Amino acid sequence: xxxxxxxxxxxxxxxxxxxxxxxxxxxxxxxxxVVGIDVANGSAQRAFELSSEALSGRTTHQIVGSGGELPEDxxxxxxxxxxxxxxxxxxxxxxxxxxxxxxxxxxxxxxxxAEAPFRDFVATGPLTEVDLGRFLTLPGATLLSPDTAxxxxxxxxxxxxxDIGGAIRSLELxxxxxxxxxxxxxxxxxxxIVDIATAQEVLGLTGRLSRIDLIRPPEMTEGELTSLxxxxxxxxxxxxxxxxxxxxxEQMTRAFRLNLQALxxxxxLCGGFxxxxxxxxxxxxxxxxxxxxxxxxxxxxxxxxxMLGEALLIGIVGTIVGELAGLLLGQSLTERVTQTINDLYxxxxxxxxxxxxxxxxxxxxxxxxxxxxxxxxxxxxxxxxEPREALVRSELEARVHRAIPLLSRLGALLLATGGALLALPxxxxxxxxxxxxxxxxxxxLLTPLFTKALMAAAFxxxxxxxxxxxx
Amino acid sequence: xIDTSATAALPTSPAPIIELQAVSKSYRxxxxxxxxxxxxxxxxxxxxxxxxxxxxGSGKSTLLNLLAGIDHPDSGSVxxxxxxxxxxxxxxxxxxxxxxxGFVFQFFNLLPTLTVLENLLLPLELEGxxxxxxxxxxxxxxxxxxxxERAASFPDRLSGGERQRIAVARSLVHQPKLIVADEPTxxxxxxxxxxxxxxxxxxxxxxGRTLFxxxxxxxxxxxxxxxITIEHGGLVELERAESP
Numbered sequence: 001x002x003x004x005x006x007x008x009x010x011x012x013x014x015x016x017x018x019x020x021x022x023x024x025x026x027x028x029x030x031x032x033x034v035v036g037i038d039v040a041n042g043s044a045q046r047a048f049e050l051s052s053e054a055l056s057g058r059t060t061h062q063i064v065g066s067g068g069e070l071p072e073d074x075x076x077x078x079x080x081x082x083x084x085x086x087x088x089x090x091x092x093x094x095x096x097x098x099x100x101x102x103x104x105x106x107x108x109x110x111x112x113x114a115e116a117p118f119r120d121f122v123a124t125g126p127l128t129e130v131d132l133g134r135f136l137t138l139p140g141a142t143l144l145s146p147d148t149a150x151x152x153x154x155x156x157x158x159x160x161x162x163d164i165g166g167a168i169r170s171l172e173l174x175x176x177x178x179x180x181x182x183x184x185x186x187x188x189x190x191x192x193i194v195d196i197a198t199a200q201e202v203l204g205l206t207g208r209l210s211r212i213d214l215i216r217p218p219e220m221t222e223g224e225l226t227s228l229x230x231x232x233x234x235x236x237x238x239x240x241x242x243x244x245x246x247x248x249x250e251q252m253t254r255a256f257r258l259n260l261q262a263l264x265x266x267x268x269l270c271g272g273f274x275x276x277x278x279x280x281x282x283x284x285x286x287x288x289x290x291x292x293x294x295x296x297x298x299x300x301x302x303x304x305x306x307m308l309g310e311a312l313l314i315g316i317v318g319t320i321v322g323e324l325a326g327l328l329l330g331q332s333l334t335e336r337v338t339q340t341i342n343d344l345y346x347x348x349x350x351x352x353x354x355x356x357x358x359x360x361x362x363x364x365x366x367x368x369x370x371x372x373x374x375x376x377x378x379x380x381x382x383x384x385x386e387p388r389e390a391l392v393r394s395e396l397e398a399r400v401h402r403a404i405p406l407l408s409r410l411g412a413l414l415l416a417t418g419g420a421l422l423a424l425p426x427x428x429x430x431x432x433x434x435x436x437x438x439x440x441x442x443x444x445l446l447t448p449l450f451t452k453a454l455m456a457a458a459f460x461x462x463x464x465x466x467x468x469x470x471x
Numbered sequence: 472x473i474d475t476s477a478t479a480a481l482p483t484s485p486a487p488i489i490e491l492q493a494v495s496k497s498y499r500x501x502x503x504x505x506x507x508x509x510x511x512x513x514x515x516x517x518x519x520x521x522x523x524x525x526x527x528g529s530g531k532s533t534l535l536n537l538l539a540g541i542d543h544p545d546s547g548s549v550x551x552x553x554x555x556x557x558x559x560x561x562x563x564x565x566x567x568x569x570x571x572x573g574f575v576f577q578f579f580n581l582l583p584t585l586t587v588l589e590n591l592l593l594p595l596e597l598e599g600x601x602x603x604x605x606x607x608x609x610x611x612x613x614x615x616x617x618x619x620e621r622a623a624s625f626p627d628r629l630s631g632g633e634r635q636r637i638a639v640a641r642s643l644v645h646q647p648k649l650i651v652a653d654e655p656t657x658x659x660x661x662x663x664x665x666x667x668x669x670x671x672x673x674x675x676x677x678x679g680r681t682l683f684x685x686x687x688x689x690x691x692x693x694x695x696x697x698x699i700t701i702e703h704g705g706l707v708e709l710e711r712a713e714s715p
Contacts, residue, residue, distance in 0.1 A: 003601075005593075007589070008584045011584035011585075288580070294541075295580075297568045299565050
């Protein structure tokens with residue numbers, strides 16, 4: 001490929017800024033939505049994982065009851081009857097911070113004497129610095145991370161109010177949690193640590209626990225632990241390995257995330273259509289020029305590379321713009337995705353938008369692949385024509401006209417298939433999306449027929465107008 | 472001064488620059504076959520200036536396309552500079568065209584996004600020749616067509632006559648064996664057309680090239696060595712005295 005051909009191509013793009021902008025916008029739009037949704041999904045997922053990891057600490061198993069409640073007595077039995085000393089009771093629930101307009105915080109009630117093997121940010125940090133007696137005996141004594149205290153504008157010794165289902169309760173900050181690293185800092189940003197009795201009182205769970213955390217003794221197998229614990233469990237309660245908890249969450253939100261991802265792919269498909277149309281237009285527009293190049297001795301391969309290279313240049317610029325726009329979009333989408341997860345599944349607070357490198361790589365690959373896929377047909381169209389034919393634009397138009405019946409039949413078939421799939425009762429999510437894509441592509445294939453009919457009507461109107469006003 | 476070394480490099484064999492044997496070409500139009508060229512024979516010697524006359528639609532452009540390897544005959548053989556191009560693949564024909572054919576079109580067909588100098592450099596660059604010597608050759612060609620000062624201009628800044636002079640320069644810059652001109656004055660006024668013909672005549676003769684020019688303008692007959700017309704799918708050679 002010669003530098004002059006590239007130069008000619010590049011200057012052509014610069015001489016048609018609106019056309020170039022439309023093509024770049026097409027790619028950018030698709031990539032931005034994919035990246036944005038991925039960032040939002042990833043941030044929510046990451047926030048949940050961080051929160052789970054931080055709150056679970058070194059916990060290997062959890063006992064959870066039906067309805068999220070366990071009798072307090074079970075904890076005593078585990079320690080006293082079974083000798084499982086690596087256990088910690090937990091009472092948790094969500095409260096709203098009154099002064100900040102209801103910001104949701106997770107209240108975690110713990111037993112300071114049982115915490116050391118589990119969560120060192122509770123046991124080894126603040127409780128060695130603050131008066132343990134005060135933490136245990138002062139009504140509403142609370143620990144917050146420094147970030148949270150600053151955000152809520154609370155200083156040690158100061159009281160603040162929380163809302164629990166309409167009931168207002170007063171808490172007092174008595175010390176700070178000290179996160180050991182950035183991920184723990186993020187996980188603790190919405191946490192209110194209180195003594196277990198305080199949590200039971202504030203959350204209305206007197207005599208009950210939310211769960212019991214366990215660390216399986218190294219000498220005990222999984223099966224041994226299960227057979228030891230299960231006979232003590234009340235009806236509906238179960239012993240879960242900690243990993244299965246996050247997989248349950250993943251399963252729970254899978255459909256929701258799939259919806260968002262399909263939506264982002266739909267946006268990419270629309271972007272692909274924009275690129276396809278722009279590149280097709282570029283080929284039709286430059287047909288005489290391509291004919292000159294072919295006549296002067298430019299090979300088909302060179303013309304193909306030129307057109308594809310031009311499309312890839314658009315793809316690269318569009319992808320970069322799309323990645324940047326996607327990051328911005330992701331920040332705003334994170335809030336909405338989080339809100340939906342909070343409404344539908346579980347409470348998660350995302351303080352930090354996390355961008356996985358794979359998200360950017362995926363956006364890049366999708367952007368470039370969609371551009372290449374959309375540009376291949378017009379590029380082949382540009383090269384598969386003899387120079388003689390290329391000098392005559394009507395040849396291309398005649399070819400499109402000949403293809404209209406086939407395209408229309410295919411479009412109608414896809415439209416009918418898509419409609420039927422969408423109308424199926426109890427269909428799977430994938431079938432639903434396949435139906436939606438079929439409807440979209442079906443409509444696109446019918447466009448030439450509609451355009452032809454529209455043009456015919458326009459000509460008739462023009463002819464009628466000309467006849468009315470005279471030549 | 473134009474470098475004429477390529478002329479000396481041309482083979483001195485008696486093979487004609489163009490040799491057509493029993494060439495036929497027809498097109499399908501509205502479901503019917505329309506014969507444009509019917510078993511034509513033609514022989515053109517090196518250095519000749521041949522003018523092809525004929526009405527619109529008589530098959531002039533078809534014949535030029537066959538000579539340039541842009542189109543393929545239904546039957547018969549086309550040989551240019553000793554190479555039977557009808558036996559070449561599409562890619563080989565393209566490369567042959569790049570090396571050995573120079574084009575002058577009716578509508579100039581300069582690349583609008585390349586400067587005048589770049590338009591001249593393009594045929595050389597397509598052949599992988601991009602040295603300083605080639606650049607100098609382009610500048611010499613520009614001087615030869617009287618447009619040295621417009622090297623950095625884009626084609627849309629030039630008049631029709633200037634564009635066609637650049638197209639003439641482009642057709643010669645890579646020292647092709649045959650220059651094919653399709654209605655080179657068809658889009659110019661009479662005076663400018665005459666200037667372009669004089670330029671083509673002077674430069675092709677100066678460099679010893681063969682010029683095969685299709686036109687329906689009788690103005691150019693004066694410069695021709697031979698005059699051929701297409702009538703009813705066949706070629707008819709006119710004596711100079713016969714020419715109108």
